[in-house]
Each structure stands twice: as structure tokens, then as C-alpha cells.
Amino acid sequence: MFRSSSLVFAFTGLVSIVNAQSAVSGTWAQCGGIGYAGPTVCVSGTVCTFLNAYFSQCLPSDSAPSSTATSSSPGSTSSASAANFWFSFGDSYTQTAFTPSGNPPQIGQPLGNPPYPGGTTTGGPNWIDFDTVTFNTSLILTWNYAYGGATIDASLAPPFAPTVLSLTDQVNEFLNGTANKPATAPWTNENALFSIWIGINDLSWSWWQTGDRLAYNDVLLDAEFALVEQLYAVGARNFLFLNVPPIQRTPYFASLGPTNVTGPILESVIEDFNTKLATAANNLTNTFDDVQTFYWDSYLTFNEILDDPTAFGFTNVTTFGSAPGLFWGNDNQGLHPSSAAHEIFGQGIAAVLADTIW
Template structure:
């Protein structure tokens, strides 16, 4: 899955299948898409802003790479992800009240292109819906409750209620019809420079919370698939991907597992986000998971 969509489109006289990617998440995914500006097109498969958009990586991020390089079709990506997002601001407040939660992001989709307008002729067969969320939900709350398992269940109940809205009837006017889902679990942010500055006890607490959330995510995805005929659910294990590099960073071309900066060789660009070179690995991992799908 390494052929650029541009290459496919450049084939003279060829008919190129259009696929649609609707993405929800936080700063690990954001590109700054606004649904009231230019929509995805051949000129810019993200619509707006200009590629690679406003990312937290210092360059293209994983969804940038997967949309433009690691695929076998022309992909139009509607990336609703918003920096700082949580699943639901009523459950875990974001760092600012203006942050759009995944609840807000899904509502944006439902209120605009969910009805499959002529501008966005997606179908159940040619579309992918992805969610990478939980980093801020856990990072902003892991220290607040002793019963983390119960609260993680509450968070995932809220997330999958939104996912169900993407599948089922939105109103008396139309059935939404999403069928292909990709979930990305929470990476080991307990190993981020931000958390390494905290006591070991805090790191251990966040790590345990992440492992519980990720374990439940697998169960929720399996149950969701079983309860919805025709639905496909895929999971990319970001936690393992991050740990593989952090355990042996020099083998992957990085200086170490703890430094951060914008120069060559850094894994972290700041205390919480990974660099664009690291995002190449995330993009490749996601592409592997999507191998054999419509993408």
C-alpha cells in the first residue's frame, strides 16, 4: 500500500475510484479541517487547509501520509479531529472550553455530509470511519478516580454511542450507513517527556489506566461488530508500535527515547507529541491494518 493517489490519478484516461475517509480524534490526528471551507478534492484530498495542514508534528502526520501515499486509491479525507479533544467534554473537560470533543466532531459530520450530498457522494462501501481518542481523556483524569475500570467503561460507552450514530438512522430523513471502522488505541503517553517529569507513581498509574482502556476498547469493538450486521471493525495498536520504537530508538533512526526537539533524530517534537518522522511509522502501521480493504 505504497502507491500515491497522485500516481493513480495521473494515469491518462484511467478511471480512478474515489474513497472517503471520515476521521475523528485529537491533536495526534488534527490537520485543521473546517467543514465550512473547501471540501476534499484532487487538488487537496483534505480540502483545507493547504497540505499538510496544521499538525502537532512539525510536518505531515500519520493521516497525511496515509491519505497521500500509503494507499491504493484516490482518498478524500474529511478530518474532523481537533487538538485537545476528549470523547465528551461533560465527562472529561478539555484544556479549553472551545475544544471540539469527538461528540462535537461527530455532530459536525451528521449535520453536513452524513446525508451523502452531491459534493460528498460517499457510500457504505467506499468509506472508512476512524477514531483515535483517549489520550486527553486519560491524561486529564487518570489521577482523579480510584475506580478507573468503571470510568473507562463510561468513556467507551460514550464513544460507541457516537459510533452507533454513524451506523444507524440519524433522523427521519436518512440512514447514515457507516460500515467500515478503524479504531486506534491509546499510545504509552506514560513514557512521554511530559510524564517522565512526574513521579514514577504517576507514570505507573497512567500506564495502568491506558492498558485498561485499551483492553476494553478491543471488547467494545468486538461487541459493536457483533451487534451490527455488515460492520467491519479494525484496530491499530499504537501502544505496541510506540513501545517498540521507545524500547530501541536508535534502531529506528532516533537519538533516544526521551529527548524532544525539531531537529533530525528526535522522536518527540515536544513533551507529548511525536515528530513527523515518527508519524511515518504510524502511517505504515495503519496502512498495514487497512491492507486488503477498500483502501
């Protein structure tokens, strides 16, 4: 099955969720924290438990830590056995600075380490933070292997520094660790989701290459889906793919000026990559009849917001910083969306995943 969603559908699908949670937060949902504007009262049988300045969560009364997240037992198999698992791969749009060797995701620390929202590029929660603790309908434990600056494979598109972990490196981290289903992550075919948001750095740093640039997209995607097949081989069956946003519209690329050739060339390269990504994701279900794929169209979503920002609560989409109303965050580059933008992304992605265990 292949599922896709535009932003319009995303908001439509979430109306009932938002209305239902307007009075109380459900089990495992967020109920407080810096920047949080939702309900602070938890559903009966749960306790709004302070975990850190950014995050309080509605935890079942019999599993809430006595004080803070650090007081819960790392790796508790009782918490893990009741969870759904999310294994995430990507770049700076997804990163939370998770370290696989640190504390694992668990009740009270659903993204493991560092404490929620982690090391993001937004100045606050990003989309996977929101989908793990705000738009979730079950206990989700998220292993987020995403790494800032990542490309699909360093041998195809070298990252800005040799220490950056590519998608290939990230998948290998998973295969050499959590793929083995330790007590902290007893995931199964049914209760695990694998998401990949990659390609931004591959395309933004290679648009200028000579030769058949669109054929190079095929090379990149062949490498990505070879990794997907490795994930399938160890039991992955549910995949979420996110395409490349219109990064030619970021303040950074816009600052290069209207006569710069980057924008039009980059736009055509991204659109070609995204078309081929959607085809490859759809073909995955034809190759493996036990696979379910989901697809979130970030390119469409970004363009909808950037074309009509006030409709989405933004007052400025051309500059970046930490002021309210800005679509682009304070990253000193003008390349990354703000936390407010990521909340909208999280809503859209949650709608794509609607009617699943997530």
C-alpha cells in the same frame, strides 16, 4: 471482521508495497514535497503535479489542475464519484485543522483545507496525511474532523478550553453536514471508512480521580460507542479504532520524575482502557453483522519503538525538538511524536487496512 496488527506485521505487509513503488509512484500517490523521500516519477498516464511546497501528487492526465491546487474546481462531482472517503475523528495526534465549512477534499486537495499537510502538531505530515497520499492505493478524500485537545465528551472529561471540539462535537459536525452525502461527498456503505483515535486527553487528565477509576473507563467507552452507533445509523459500516499510546513515557510525564506516581497509575489506566476498547470494537461486529472493524495497536507500536529506537531510525526518544532522529516533535510540551514517527504509524495503519479499497 476484526483486524489487528502489530508493528512487525505492519512492516512485513508493506515490504511488497515499498518495493513495488521504489521506481515510480502510483496513481494518486505523492511524488514530491518538503520531507518527501520517495519516487518522483509517476506511473504512465499520470502527471506529477505540484500542489504546494509539501505535496506533489500523481494525478491522472485528464484531471490534473492546470497549475496549483487552488485552480482545481472545489467540489467537483466528477472527482468525488471516483473516490473513496475517509471520515476521521480524534485529537491533536490526528488533527490537520480541517474546517468543514471550507474547501472540501477533492483532487489536488485530498484533505480539503488547509493545504496539505494542514495544521498538524508534528511540524510536517502526520499519520493520516501519510495514509491519504503516500500509502494509499486509490484516490482517498479525507474529512478530518479531529481537534487538538479533544476528549470523548466534555461533560465527562472537560478539555483544556471550552472552545475545544470533543468527539461528540466532531461527530455532530459530520451528522449535520457530510452525513447527508452532498455532491462533494457521495459516500456509500462500501467506499467510506470511519476512524477514531481518542482517549489520550481523557486519560491523561483524569488518572488522578478518586473512586473506581477503571469503572470510569467504561463510562468513557460507553459514550464513545454510543457515537459509533449514531454513525452506523447513517450508513457507516467500516470502522478503524486506534488505542491510546503509552503517554506516561512522553518527555512531559517523564519529566515529573521517577518518584512521581503519575506513570504507574496512568499506565494501568491506559492498559485497562485499551483492553476494553478492543473488546468493544470486536463486539461491534457481533452486534451488527454488516460491520467490518480494523484495529491499530498504538500502545504496542510506541513501546516497540521506545524500547529499541535505533532499529527504527531514531537516535533520541527522551527529549523533543525539530532535530533529525528525534521521536518526539517540537511542540514545546514533549507530548507529541514527530513527523518521522507518524510516517511509521502511517505504514502500520496502512498494513491493517491492506486488502481493502484503501
